[in-house]
Each structure stands twice: as C-alpha cells, then as structure tokens.
Amino acid sequence: MLGHIARRLGHQMSNGLKGMNLPHVLTKETHRHLQSPFDTICPVSMMSLWPFSGKPQDFSQPNSSWSPEMVRLYEHYNALCDAENENGEKKRGPWRKLPSYDRTIKYATGGVHLSKLVQAKARLFTRCIEEEGAAFEYVAFLNKVEKTCVCVFQAGHLLEGAPGHLHGGAIATMIDTVTGTLAGYLSGPVMTAYLNTNYRSPVPLGSVLLIHCALDRIEGKKIFVNCKVTSSDESKLHTEAAALFVSINIGPLFGTQS
Numbered sequence: 001m002l003g004h005i006a007r008r009l010g011h012q013m014s015n016g017l018k019g020m021n022l023p024h025v026l027t028k029e030t031h032r033h034l035q036s037p038f039d040t041i042c043p044v045s046m047m048s049l050w051p052f053s054g055k056p057q058d059f060s061q062p063n064s065s066w067s068p069e070m071v072r073l074y075e076h077y078n079a080l081c082d083a084e085n086e087n088g089e090k091k092r093g094p095w096r097k098l099p100s101y102d103r104t105i106k107y108a109t110g111g112v113h114l115s116k117l118v119q120a121k122a123r124l125f126t127r128c129i130e131e132e133g134a135a136f137e138y139v140a141f142l143n144k145v146e147k148t149c150v151c152v153f154q155a156g157h158l159l160e161g162a163p164g165h166l167h168g169g170a171i172a173t174m175i176d177t178v179t180g181t182l183a184g185y186l187s188g189p190v191m192t193a194y195l196n197t198n199y200r201s202p203v204p205l206g207s208v209l210l211i212h213c214a215l216d217r218i219e220g221k222k223i224f225v226n227c228k229v230t231s232s233d234e235s236k237l238h239t240e241a242a243a244l245f246v247s248i249n250i251g252p253l254f255g256t257q258s
C-alpha cells in the first residue's frame with residue numbers, strides 16, 4: 001500500500017503538488033529527500049523509483065529460479081508493453097510492467113506505531129524471504145486503459161499449506177497485493193476494506209499461476225476489484241475473489257494528523 005503512496009506522491013510532485021500540502025504530509029526527513037528534480041513528467045515506471053535514495057533492486061525481473069513457463073509468460077506480457085505505430089516505430093503499448101521492491105517508502109515514519117529499528121528493518125511481506133524461488137516469485141503488469149492488472153506468480157516451497165499444496169493465506173496475500181496494486185494505481189492511496197475469497201481448486205506447490213484483476217466500479221471513496229486465479233494456461237480456475245479498497249488520507253501513516 002505504501003508503494004502506492006510513493007507513486008501517488010511522485011504523481012503529485014510531477015503535477016506541481018496540486019491539492020497536496022506537503023509539509024503537513026511528510027516528515028522532515030522525508031521532505032529532505034524530495035529535493036530531486038521532479039518538475040518534469042515521469043513515466044509511471046520511473047515515478048515508482050522515488051523517493052528511494054539509491055536505486056532499489058527490482059525483484060520482478062527473471063532469476064534462475066523461474067521455471068520456463070514463468071519466463072514464457074513474463075516474456076509474453078513484457079512484449080505487450082511495446083507497440084508499433086503505422087510507420088513501424090516502437091511506441092508504448094497499453095501494458096506496463098510494474099517494478100517490485102523489497103520495501104515501501106524508506107522514509108515513512110509508520111505513524112506513531114513503529115520504532116526506528118522496526119522502520120529500518122521493515123520489508124514488504126511478499127519480498128521478505130530472500131532465497132530466490134523459495135516463496136513469492138511474481139511480476140505484475142498493469143493496463144491502465146482496460147483498468148486491469150495481471151500477475152504471473154510462481155509459488156515456492158516455503159508457501160505450503162495442505163500437504164504439497166499452496167497455503168490459502170499465501171494465495172490471499174497475492175490477491176490482496178495485485179488487487180491493491182490496481183486500486184492504488186487507479187485511485188491513489190488505498191487500504192483493503194474486505195477481501196472475499198473463494199477457493200475452488202487446490203494449487204500444487206511450484207505451480208505458475210495467472211492472477212487476473214479488473215476494476216469493477218468506483219463509488220466515491222470505494223474501489224471494487226474482481227480477481228481470478230487460474231493455472232498458467234487459464235484452463236483451471238483455482239480461486240475467485242472480490243475486494244473493496246477505500247481511499248485513505250495518508251497523513252496518519254506519515255505520523256501527522258491529517
């Protein structure tokens with residue numbers, strides 16, 4: 001969720017801080033890191049790099065643990081990120097590959113709840129196991145035109161629930177992550193209000209899955225997103241979900257009142 005805040009703030013920066021009173025939203029330390037020149041419009045993929053002080057590692061790149069099926073699907077969706085115009089020139093396609101880091105905003109205070117030590121050690125849940133291939137290997141692609149997001153997910157051996165099969169909580173975690181990512185890209189900072197999950201068929205550990213999410217509707221502060229988890233060839237339905245996200249004021253997350 002904080003990743004969305006970073007992107008949202010990056011967006012606000014590139015739009016001349018319209019409607020956002022930064023001194024009230026950000027801590028002094030965070031504010032110090034906003035000195036980088038963000039007055040030019042940045043593509044979404046670049047915005048998400050901000051406000052890290054160094055270049056963070058993008059964990060949604062292929063590594064040696066990715067199965068041939070995982071790599072094939074990655075390449076398939078990656079190819080959709082580029083399109084050609086009528087002159088055969090390359091232009092941006094409707095899809096964007098979303099980068100994925102192991103933490104959210106480095107300088108967020110975490111409100112009043114987190115000690116400095118906890119803040120320094122905080123890691124995004126889905127990226128907290130360092131061994132490649134052991135847990136959540138995934139890459140997500142966003143289609144802003146269609147308001148959809150697809151994630152290619154390889155379920156590692158540390159995610160066992162029923163013997164030899166993927167834990168339902170791990171599936172829900174990925175659904176929350178991908179639906180939350182879509183809601184966040186469409187509406188800015190959000191929190192999950194509910195995530196209704198129906199498990200239709202078990203997932204063998206090591207499987208490669210497709211997680212398809214689509215915007216259902218937006219009603220004021222509420223963003224409704226549907227999701228389907230299928231086998232990589234889409235022939236088998238594993239899980240269905242419906243999620244509600246509510247737009248939030250990020251002030252309290254940064255330790256300010258509003």
Ligand SMILES: CCCCCCCCCCCCCC(=O)SCCNC(=O)CCNC(=O)[C@H](O)C(C)(C)COP(=O)(O)OP(=O)(O)OC[C@H]1O[C@@H](n2cnc3c(N)ncnc32)[C@H](O)[C@@H]1OP(=O)(O)O
Nearest residue numbers: 001003100140176177178180181191192193194221222246
């Ligand atoms: C994929 C790779 C990329 C990875 C990138 C990294 C990102 C990872 C992304 C990970 C993502 C992970 C993300 C996470 O895991 S977020 C962590 C899990 N979620 C939480 O902890 C949220 C806790 N709850 C809250 O904070 C509040 O209750 C929220 C913010 C949700 C609502 O606040 P609040 O209560 O103050 O709301 P309101 O009074 O303004 O009401 C607004 C409207 O909403 C309706 N409503 C509210 N609740 C519900 C409900 N349960 N069912 C049905 N409706 C509900 C309500 O009736 C009203 O409707 P209306 O009367 O206006 O019609």
